[in-house]
Amino acid sequence: MSTRRTTFAWHLLLAPLALAFALPLVWLLLSSVMSDAEINRFPPALWPDGIHLGGYRYVLGNAMFPRWFLNSLIVSTVAVASNLLFGALGGYAFARMRFGGSRLMLGLMLATMVVPFQLTMIPTFLVMKWFGLIDTLGALIVPSLVTPFAVFLFRQFFLSLPREMEEAAWIDGCSRLRVLFSIVLPLARPALATVAVLTFLTAWNDLSWPLIAINHDTQYTLQLGLTTFQGQHHTKWSAVMAGNVITVLPVLIAFLLAQKTFVQSLTSSGIKG
Secondary structure (H helix, E strand, O other): OHHHHHHHHHHHHHHHHHHHHHHHHHHHHHHHOOOHHHHHOOOOOOOOOOOOOHHHHHHHHOOOHHHHHHHHHHHHHHHHHHHHHHHHHHHHHHHHOOOOOHHHHHHHHHHHHHOOHHHHHHHHHHHHHHOOOOOOOHHHHHHHOOOHHHHHHHHHHHHOOOOHHHHHHHHOOOOHHHHHHHHHHHHOHHHHHHHHHHHHHHHHHOOHHHHHHOOOHHHOOHHHHHHHHEOOOOEOHHHHHHHHHHHHHHHHHHHHHHHHHHHHHHHHOOOOO
């Protein structure tokens, strides 16, 4: 009985918080089916007078929107795949292999996590310019091929796995790579899902770096393309809201598909020595 009361008390606390976090999404969805006049009305309309799909027609009728969506999908997919591969390789090396300077390298890598991107933006731009990648999707892909967070999360998860299964495979003649891909990674599904979703979320929603590295509209991502709907003197807010709804949908789907693994991953990859 006490457990039920405690659970009920937590629900009473969490329900208003969940509602508060859901309100912006609800307002985004409602405003996307409003007319520009309703959105600009003061005081603002809390409920649309009717279903107006002009914003969606404007967005989907934009010849460049499918290209922007494809660009975002390419950048995000490559970022997810590369972080899963290189993050797992780096995390396994730091978790299971002892080599000279490994702790120093790990410390330096973790130190980069506290450096804001604004400080590395100019050096990154110069490197991408030196490689000739500016104004191409490569300028968005290369800096996000692997992140310190992915390596760190995989390392912490691998530290929580027992060594006995790996040692048995080594005795049978398996190489480290085969042990990693055949034994360790199948057990690391929570970490894989967490890194995939967080990487996808970061790459999909990034605006500041594409704003600097991309100039031509054929290379725009969705976030950068949506800024073209906002003019200096006039903004078509219904199109902005509709575009944001379409942009948010892949992120929500990705999160819903992997939400069950988040708690398991974060609890099993707690900080260890």
